[in-house]
Amino acid sequence: MNQNYDENAKIIKAISDPSRLKIIDILSCGERCACDILQHFDFTQPTLSHHMKVLMDSGIVDSKKDGQWSYYFLNSSKCNKLILFLMNLITETDECICKDKSKCECK
Amino acid sequence: MNQNYDENAKIIKAISDPSRLKIIDILSCGERCACDILQHFDFTQPTLSHHMKVLMDSGIVDSKKDGQWSYYFLNSSKCNKLILFLMNLITETDECICKDKSKCECK
DNA sequence: ACTATATATAGATGTATATCTATATGCGAG
């Protein structure tokens, strides 16, 4: 385990909100502009802008500008790395963080 | 996509903290008592107790009491379900939430 | 029964976050 908990925690925190999970679900179908994403929610446009900023700051979503529209899309490399991180996290490996199991005081 | 964003967001939120990621890493090597987990951290025992409560409330960690010790272990079923949820989330499927792509106002 | 140890709970505090309204910025059409 590479133990880069901080960076992965940041990505995981970014997707730890039901609305942002739904946004990712939407983006999994391909890139979308903000106005299109907003149609799926009840909150206001600035709130969506906030959520998109959180997702972009974590790196799991990228964007491109085309005229007055901003298009958002998943960063598939980051997505795949996150899945791999989680799969490694829950799988016991040789480089286990607590290989000093014998040190445990309670037996 | 089954769209149970709320329950999964709760689990994801539970693991969205660097310390709790490290706890999960530790538990991936097998069950551990609280005192053993605590040795890997700088914070106090009540803080660990708080983190374990968050992980237990989300269902991703279970515990059993043995004498004065509490042993914690990963709920592998929940772990696997979470990985599957995330893999489905980032993968475009037929039941895509926004199959009404044509409705998008910006083309 | 007394004491030491393991863990949980209560309450306080500072920080982060989700949301809103109001406003700014940037762009295309006329």
Add this chain to the structure above:
DNA sequence: CTCGCATATAGATATACATCTATATATAGT
């Protein structure tokens, strides 16, 4: 250049959370 639309930013507010100290509870050993 001006207007309307898409998006971002600023600032406010209420809630959630990570952490601490102090204390309670439970268990084991003497």
